[in-house]
Amino acid sequence: MQNIDLSKVKKGDSLLGYLFIKSQTVKTSANGSRYFNMTLTDRHFNGMNAKMWDVQPVDEDEFVEGKLVKIKAKVQEYNNNLQIIVNRMRLTNEGDDVSVNEFVETAPADIDAMYQDLLDTIAGFKNQDLKTLVGTMIQDKKAALMYFPAAKRMHHAYKGGLLFHTWSMLRDAKALAPLYPFLDADLLYAGVMLHDLGKSVEMLSDENGSVSDYSKEGKLLGHIITGVVAIDEYGKKLGTDPEIVLELKHMVLSHHYEPEYGSPVKPMFAEAEMLHYLDVIDARMNTMEKVQSNTKAGDFSEKIWGLEGIQVYHKPDGPEGDA
Numbered sequence: 001m002q003n004i005d006l007s008k009v010k011k012g013d014s015l016l017g018y019l020f021i022k023s024q025t026v027k028t029s030a031n032g033s034r035y036f037n038m039t040l041t042d043r044h045f046n047g048m049n050a051k052m053w054d055v056q057p058v059d060e061d062e063f064v065e066g067k068l069v070k071i072k073a074k075v076q077e078y079n080n081n082l083q084i085i086v087n088r089m090r091l092t093n094e095g096d097d098v099s100v101n102e103f104v105e106t107a108p109a110d111i112d113a114m115y116q117d118l119l120d121t122i123a124g125f126k127n128q129d130l131k132t133l134v135g136t137m138i139q140d141k142k143a144a145l146m147y148f149p150a151a152k153r154m155h156h157a158y159k160g161g162l163l164f165h166t167w168s169m170l171r172d173a174k175a176l177a178p179l180y181p182f183l184d185a186d187l188l189y190a191g192v193m194l195h196d197l198g199k200s201v202e203m204l205s206d207e208n209g210s211v212s213d214y215s216k217e218g219k220l221l222g223h224i225i226t227g228v229v230a231i232d233e234y235g236k237k238l239g240t241d242p243e244i245v246l247e248l249k250h251m252v253l254s255h256h257y258e259p260e261y262g263s264p265v266k267p268m269f270a271e272a273e274m275l276h277y278l279d280v281i282d283a284r285m286n287t288m289e290k291v292q293s294n295t296k297a298g299d300f301s302e303k304i305w306g307l308e309g310i311q312v313y314h315k316p317d318g319p320e321g322d323a
Contacts, residue, residue, distance in 0.1 A: 006046040007294075011082060013075040018092065020103035021067045022047055022210065023153065026060050029053075036063065040071075040084060045105040045158075046294065050084035066210035068092045068100040081302070104208045107160030111146055114160075114167040118193055121170060125186045129241045133248075134190045137197065137234055144200040152203060152211040154306045155283040155290075159209030162199055165286070166192060169278045176274065187244075188271045191251035195275060198227030198252075224262045227252045251275050288312060 004017040019040040027037050036052040036059075050073070052059075063069065072088040092098055107114070118138055125131040138145075150156035150165040169192045177185040202218030203211045217226055228249045235245035251272045256263035256279075267273040284307065291312040295301040300311040 004042050005044065006040075006042045006048045007044065009048075009075050009082065011075055011077045015071060015073040015075065015084065018068060018070050018096070018098050018103070019050075020100070021063060021065055021069060024063065024065055026055065034060070036086070038086075039153075041103060041105070043102050045103075048082060048084055050086055052086040052089060062091060063089060065212045066206040066208045068098065068103055070096065100208065105158035106209070107156075107158065107164035109164060109167065111160050111163060114163050115142065115145060117167060118163075118170070121189055122193070125190070127186050127244070129244050130186050130190050132238055133231075133234055133240045133244070134193055136238060137230065138193060141197055141200055147207045147209050148200050148203070148205050149209040149211060150196060150199060152214075155286040157209075157211075159207075161209060162196060165282055166196065168286075169195075169282045172278050172281060173274070176278075180270070180274075183270055183274065187247060187251075188274055190248060191255075191271060191275045192278065194227065194231060194248060195252050195255045195279065196223060196227070198223035198225070198230065201226045201230075222262055224252060224256065247271075255279055 004015055004019060006019075009015065019042060022039040022041045024036055024038045026034055029035055033053065034055050036050070036055055038050040038052070039047045040050045041047045052063075055063075069089050069091055071084075071086050073084045073086045076083055076085055092100070119135070122131055122135045122138065125134070145160075145163045145166075147159050148163070149158055149161035151161070156162065156165040170189060173185075173188050173192050177183050177188055202214060202221075202223040204213050204215050205211045221229075231245060231248050231252065234240070235242070235248075247269070250265070250268065254263050254265050254267045254272050255276050257266055257276050267276055287304065287306050291301045291304055291307075292314045295312060295314040297314050297316045300313050303309045303311055
């Protein structure tokens, strides 16, 4: 089959067609040979684990994240999950009637419109220091925001995912802030826009939103620390009120809430507390939506470690409970 639909394959099927390398790791087997451990996705962005045995150095250079490939493979079952065993694989070329854009999952909202909404929000800030600082940082990151994902494999892990996550949180913040009039809405919106900006330094992503690895800064520091450092540097360069810089750094530093998730301090004022929960809501809802879409109505998913190991139940649709 040239047009592979991974949602319909079953054990024993032979596959011939095009798939996208969403992720790829080279591993060494017990006998010393090298193999690929991959996630391959189809045109509908369904993904499946895949293995290719006995890979050579030239294969490691050629078959990397973000590449569209034509495969010949078999489907087998391992630990109660379907798995693709790739026998042959090649990169697509001009002779193939297929485009990588058909396989690249992209944020479900217009990239330029979302970015403009951020700029419009900043333009409405009453605090001039916040307007200048956040506006400068967002504009300096425009190129990355056009394609960067919010994660390598977890929530919003697709082209434009970082911008969509930020924009979605901003919409939630605008809905909730009026319910709590004591909140500084400008500060909350600023924290939303800056809280994950360090991810553009933390990960190495191509323009299709495929992350090949974490950067040196990402591995040694993480996006929270790089984000805090960036706010500090921009604040000094722009002459921002030190109190505002301090508050923004605290919001970024505390938004994961727990030390084991990268936050050495917990939120200590209301806007920081709200930022944390906005982040949790949007990340978990995005994960729930993705898992539910890949689970048959009436069934439970496998354990989702990004949701503390729960199995997501895809409740049947319709008033009578019919799928």
